[in-house]
Amino acid sequence: MTQQTPKSGTSGVIRVGILGCGNVGSALVGLINSNRDIIDGRSGVKLEIVRVAVRETTKDRGNEILPNVLTTDTVGLVNDPNVDVVVELIGGIEPARTLILSALKLGKPVITGNKELLASAGAELFEAAEAAGVDLLFEASVAGGIPLIRPLRESLAGERIKRVIGIVNGTTNFILTSMTEDATSFADALAEAQRLGFAEADPTADVEGFDAAAKAAIIASIAFGAKVVASDVYREGITQVTASDISAARDLGYVIKLLAVAEAVGEGENSSLAARVHPVMVPANHPLASVRGSFNAVFVQGDAIGDLMLYGRGAGGNPTAVAVLGDLIDAAKNLHSGARGATIGKLIDKPIVPIDDVRSQYYLTLDVADQPGVLAAIAGVFGKHMVSIQSMQQKGEASEAHLIFVTHLAWEADMMATISEVKDLAVVTRVGSFVRVIGEEA
Numbered sequence: 001m002t003q004q005t006p007k008s009g010t011s012g013v014i015r016v017g018i019l020g021c022g023n024v025g026s027a028l029v030g031l032i033n034s035n036r037d038i039i040d041g042r043s044g045v046k047l048e049i050v051r052v053a054v055r056e057t058t059k060d061r062g063n064e065i066l067p068n069v070l071t072t073d074t075v076g077l078v079n080d081p082n083v084d085v086v087v088e089l090i091g092g093i094e095p096a097r098t099l100i101l102s103a104l105k106l107g108k109p110v111i112t113g114n115k116e117l118l119a120s121a122g123a124e125l126f127e128a129a130e131a132a133g134v135d136l137l138f139e140a141s142v143a144g145g146i147p148l149i150r151p152l153r154e155s156l157a158g159e160r161i162k163r164v165i166g167i168v169n170g171t172t173n174f175i176l177t178s179m180t181e182d183a184t185s186f187a188d189a190l191a192e193a194q195r196l197g198f199a200e201a202d203p204t205a206d207v208e209g210f211d212a213a214a215k216a217a218i219i220a221s222i223a224f225g226a227k228v229v230a231s232d233v234y235r236e237g238i239t240q241v242t243a244s245d246i247s248a249a250r251d252l253g254y255v256i257k258l259l260a261v262a263e264a265v266g267e268g269e270n271s272s273l274a275a276r277v278h279p280v281m282v283p284a285n286h287p288l289a290s291v292r293g294s295f296n297a298v299f300v301q302g303d304a305i306g307d308l309m310l311y312g313r314g315a316g317g318n319p320t321a322v323a324v325l326g327d328l329i330d331a332a333k334n335l336h337s338g339a340r341g342a343t344i345g346k347l348i349d350k351p352i353v354p355i356d357d358v359r360s361q362y363y364l365t366l367d368v369a370d371q372p373g374v375l376a377a378i379a380g381v382f383g384k385h386m387v388s389i390q391s392m393q394q395k396g397e398a399s400e401a402h403l404i405f406v407t408h409l410a411w412e413a414d415m416m417a418t419i420s421e422v423k424d425l426a427v428v429t430r431v432g433s434f435v436r437v438i439g440e441e442a
Contacts, residue, residue, distance in 0.1 A: 012044055014332035017051040017083035019074055019099060020090035021061070024113060024140070025052070027321035028087070028328075029064045039325075045332045051077045053090075078103045085331055087324060088112040097121055104132045109331035111324055113140030119214035119230040122221055126344045135334055135341050137327035142215045143168050143296045145319025146312040147326070152222045152300075154342045159302040161223045163263035165438075166298030167291050168215040170315040171199045171206035172238050172258040174294045179246050180255060181292075186241065198294050198315070208237035212260045212277040219298075220262035220275045226350040228262075228275055234355040236278035245433045248365070248404055252391075254281035255289040256435065265353050272351035274358050281363055281437040356413035361390070361439045363406050365432035366422065370401040374427045378403070381425070385418040386410065400429065406437060 016032075018025055032039070032047050040046050049069060057070040071077060078086055078099050086103040088110060090096055096117050103110050105128070112118070118125065118141050129136035139149045143166070152161075167173050171193055178189035190207065193199035205211045213233040220228040238258050249256050259280045265272045282289045287309050291297040296314025301307055313319040334341050368374050375392075382389055388408040395402045407415070423431050 012040075012336050013046045013048050014335060015048050015050045015082055015084045016087060016328065016332075017053070017077045017080060017085070018049065018087045018089065019053045019077060019096075020088070021052050021054045021065070022089065023317035024320045024324065025087075025089045026061070026064065027317035028089070028324050031318075031321055031325050033064060035325075039329060043329050043333050045329070045336050047328065047332060050082050051080055053077045074099055075102070078108070079106070083108065084335060085109050085111070085328065087328060088114060089324070090114075091116065093117055093120060097125070100125060100136075101128050104128045104134060104136065107132055107134055109135040109137070109335055111135075111137045111140075111327040111331060113138065113320060113324055115141040115211070115214045115218060116230075119217040122218065122229075123227045123347045126347065130343060130346070133340060135331045137331055137341070138218075139327050140320045140323035142218050143298060143310070144170070144312075144314040144316065145322045146296055146298065146310050146314060147323070148219075148298055148310055149222060150326075151310070152219070153344060156300070156302065156305065157342065159305055161264070161300060161302045163261070163301045164219050164223050164298060165259050165261045165263075165288070165301075166219075167257055167288060167296050168219075168260045168298065168314060169206055169209075169212045169258060170294035170296055170313075171203065172209075172212070173291065173296070174198045175207070176238060176241070176246075176256055176258065177292045179241070179243065180250070183243065183246075185243060186239065207239055209235040209258065209277045212258060216260035216262055216275050216277050219260065220273055221347060222344065223262060223300075224264060224273055224350065225345060225347060226273055227347045228273065228350075228352065232275055232352045233260075234276035234278070238279055240433070241279050241435075242433060244365075245363075245435060248363070248433075249281050249435075251393075252281070252363075252404075252406065253284050254363075254437065255284055256280070257282050257288060257291070259288070259438075265357075272353050274353040274355075276355060276358065279435050281435050283439060286438065356411070356416070358412050359409050360412065360415075361407055361409055361437035362387075362415050363404070363433070363435045363437050364419065365434075366403045366405070366428055367430040367432060368401050368403055369427045369429065370396060370399050371427065374401070375403075377425055377427060378422060381421045382407075382418055385414045385421070387414050387418045402432075406439075
């Protein structure tokens with residue numbers, strides 16, 4: 001660990017400045033106030049909240065925060081010599097990026113849960129923390145209260161990780177669970193998620209996969225030590241998943257989940273990365289299939305460790321605040337002792353594999369004319385593009401049939417070419433749903 005000047009102060013008191021006091025910030029303040037004895041006894045440091053930056057200082061915040069602690073001056077909070085550690089919970093890119101960089105340059109450790117910022121400017125922030133020789137900790141940025149970042153950067157630092165797959169968005173998992181277990185429509189499941197506070201009034205970031213893609217970029221960066229930003233992550237949401245897809249998945253022995261996937265492709269110096277977020281049919285006996293409601297889970301696969309799954313509440317003020325507090329205590333202990341925690345190291349440039357060059361199994365539905373020669377024509381297109389059919393079911397009535405295909409492993413580009421050509425067959429009236437499947441490679 002990098003040595004730094006031990007924190008001077010009164011018997012291990014570390015003075016904390018918090019940027020933002022919404023759901024997570026207020027929960028963090030409550031945890032610090034109610035758990036002072038536990039924190040002091042386990043860590044040997046006392047956390048003292050000396051500044052909290054908010055939009056309105058006149059808002060009633062109960063007895064958790066003294067009025068003289070509140071401020072609207074975020075820059076002043078960062079520059080305040082009485083603030084030893086900065087916690088950033090305001091979100092967004094700016095002014096969060098500038099405030100964090102300023103704090104790091106002043107030698108102040110920073111704790112953040114800002115997934116959007118880390119997924120776009122993580123490398124810059126990590127390098128700034130390295131140059132300043134202070135901690136930048138961000139456990140709360142992915143999977144809420146689930147300890148994930150620390151195991152990846154510390155416990156598994158010497159492991160060759162092959163793949164990380166996970167459910168990292170509680171909103172979409174709640175919606176898909178409701179559609180699966182209660183036969184609820186997407187619209188009704190979304191409305192219920194909004195009523196319960198699992199989804200925002202504008203749910204786009206969740207249901208279109210933007211939130212999960214940002215988290216996938218952070219996971220890929222830490223797991224593989226590479227520069228990965230959100231725009232590198234292939235993204236699909238769940239708005240196209242239908243009740244019939246849910247039902248068909250159940251009949252086939254699968255459950256549909258929105259998964260974030262980050263995996264190594266190849267080995268050694270010539271290896272590359274694939275990072276993507278999209279709906280996936282997960283075998284019903286896979287550990288991720290049993291993750292219900294708003295819970296999250298991340299499945300790590302490594303050479304030596306094999307399979308490891310981390311599970312828990314991935315969102316909400318209290319679970320996320322627990323992750324922030326854990327980072328805060330670590331940073332406070334390090335600052336007080338003059339040490340520094342585990343670092344990310346310098347992120348390297350690695351090629352990002354486009355989705356066309358990824359292999360998967362696939363689920364595809366077609367509506368076709370119910371007449372002789374249809375299956376032969378369709379199978380011929382599949383064979384032409386080297387896509388092997390694992391199973392096929394036919395349903396339908398009168399003159400039209402509904403075909404359900406599951407393929408063996410195939411390249412995405414080959415599958416897309418197959419769909420494009422099948423669509424033009426005279427006997428095909430409609431190309432229906434298309435969902436990737438975890439099966440042979442799981």
